[in-house]
Amino acid sequence: MESGGFGSINKSIAMLSLCGVMLIAIIYGFVAYIEPKPTPLQGFTAPFVFGKFRVPDDNPLTQEAVQLGRRLFYDKQLSGDNTVSCSTCHLQHLAFTDGKARSVGVSGKTLDFNSMSLANLMWGPRHFFWNGRVDSLEEQALAPIQDPNEMAQNLDDLIDELEADDVYPGLFRSAYGKISAENIARALATFERTLISADSKYDQYLRGELKLSAEEELGRKLFMAHPDVKVSLRGGNCIDCHSQFLTSGFNAQFDGFSNNGLDTEALLNPGLQFTTGQVTDRGKFKVPTLRNIALTAPYMHDGRFTTLEQVLDHYNEGIRVSDSLSPLIMEADNQPQDAVNIRISLNLNEEEKRAIIAFLHTLTDHSFITEDKFSNPFDADTMPDA
Ligand code: HEC
Numbered sequence: 481m482e483s484g485g486f487g488s489i490n491k492s493i494a495m496l497s498l499c500g501v502m503l504i505a506i507i508y509g510f511v512a513y514i515e516p517k518p519t520p521l522q523g524f525t526a527p528f529v530f531g532k533f534r535v536p537d538d539n540p541l542t543q544e545a546v547q548l549g550r551r552l553f554y555d556k557q558l559s560g561d562n563t564v565s566c567s568t569c570h571l572q573h574l575a576f577t578d579g580k581a582r583s584v585g586v587s588g589k590t591l592d593f594n595s596m597s598l599a600n601l602m603w604g605p606r607h608f609f610w611n612g613r614v615d616s617l618e619e620q621a622l623a624p625i626q627d628p629n630e631m632a633q634n635l636d637d638l639i640d641e642l643e644a645d646d647v648y649p650g651l652f653r654s655a656y657g658k659i660s661a662e663n664i665a666r667a668l669a670t671f672e673r674t675l676i677s678a679d680s681k682y683d684q685y686l687r688g689e690l691k692l693s694a695e696e697e698l699g700r701k702l703f704m705a706h707p708d709v710k711v712s713l714r715g716g717n718c719i720d721c722h723s724q725f726l727t728s729g730f731n732a733q734f735d736g737f738s739n740n741g742l743d744t745e746a747l748l749n750p751g752l753q754f755t756t757g758q759v760t761d762r763g764k765f766k767v768p769t770l771r772n773i774a775l776t777a778p779y780m781h782d783g784r785f786t787t788l789e790q791v792l793d794h795y796n797e798g799i800r801v802s803d804s805l806s807p808l809i810m811e812a813d814n815q816p817q818d819a820v821n822i823r824i825s826l827n828l829n830e831e832e833k834r835a836i837i838a839f840l841h842t843l844t845d846h847s848f849i850t851e852d853k854f855s856n857p858f859d860a861d862t863m864p865d866a
């Protein structure tokens with residue numbers, strides 16, 4: 481009996497532990513079922529010459545997130561009155577700008593700033609907007625949605641709308657889990673990270689696939705050179721700020737922001753000062769990428785120039801002096817500076833200005849502006865049902 485008693489206790493223990501194991505297996509299975517397992521983005525590459533890039537640990541590039549982000553980017557439901565999407569002001573055929581001097585959103589009021597191109601956002605200054613006031617694409621994404629003049633949407637209302645949608649609950653479930661403001665922002669940021677422009681004529685030239693014309697080549701050399709009269713080196717000085725292959729500002733701290741002489745002291749917009757509170761940053765703006773620049777007129781933070789000719793005239797002979805004007809612009813001159821009459825001018829000739837413009841045209845990337853995977857999924861109806 482005793483041994484039998486022991487035997488049944490042993491049996492009960494065995495049964496209990498079996499139940500425990502099964503319970504754990506069931507719970508684990510359930511969690512695995514509700515916990516999404518998104519697929520890492522396949523075939524994602526970036527040109528070696530662009531240098532390293534960083535994706536936040538808590539928002540990896542996955543196929544599901546890109547698909548969701550693309551749909552959100554083009555969806556007018558994201559605005560309060562369902563009339564405006566991100567793509568209203570960021571159109572693919574204009575390299576994700578809108579062709580207006582300053583953008584207009586749901587309120588019909590003209591915004592303070594010119595729309596910015598959304599190419600190669602993983603590189604360049606890691607501060608977004610002309611005045612650098614946000615530090616991540618995730619943080620950026622919720623700004624226009626809530627801005628009363630841009631999309632005027634309440635985030636809780638938006639979440640309710642997306643919950644009631646046929647497709648979004650499934651898309652969110654497989655990308656992130658639940659529908660939340662944070663996950664809306666993550667998905668938009670992920671889609672934006674995939675907007676890589678690296679197949680312009682200039683890229684093809686860098687890969688050794690073609691030669692530039694003589695004029696484009698002269699423009700490239702001028703773009704890349706800081707002038708030095710002592711050694712007869714002529715230059716347009718552009719590379720000093722529009723750095724290397726990306727032609728956007730440097731990414732350390734706020735090094736990618738500068739004052740390129742658009743206004744006199746009295747007329748300066750606060751610019752970066754709005755973000756840092758430093759008087760010395762007054763009038764400094766984000767150095768934007770020049771990739772696809774021939775498609776993204778009008779130019780500058782307020783869209784004041786309509787043509788690249790006007791931009792070149794500005795750098796060559798239109799610089800306005802103010803306290804924070806970049807010293808790189810002040811001292812760049814292709815003629816010996818006359819101590820008595822220091823007028824800020826690059827002193828490029830007409831042929832050289834035209835050559836720089838010809839080089840800027842080589843930065844146009846036709847595949848970027850026609851690529852299916854960046855296009856409006858509602859147009860093509862290419863989105864599979866969730
Ligand atoms: C009404 C027009 C409008 C809408 C709608 C809009 N944007 Fe923009 N976007 C702009 C303007 C204008 C700027 C520059 C604003 C500034 O500097 O203050 C900008 C800047 C940006 C930038 C910063 C780029 C950089 O290099 O710093 C990103 C990223 C961006 N928008 C993404 C989005 C996303 C995502 C949406 C949708 C959720 C969106 N935008 C909706 C007009 C718009």
Ligand code: HEC
Nearest residue numbers: 716717718721738740765766767768779780781791795806
């Ligand atoms: C001292 C730094 C600096 C130098 C040198 C410089 N730029 Fe810029 N560039 C900027 C900044 C900053 C902006 C944005 C200014 C603003 O909007 O307030 C800008 C804007 C531009 C724009 C308009 C971009 C857009 O999206 O609207 C073009 C085009 C441009 N630069 C071309 C050039 C060319 C060509 C050269 C050489 C001749 C050059 N830049 C030299 C800093 C510089």
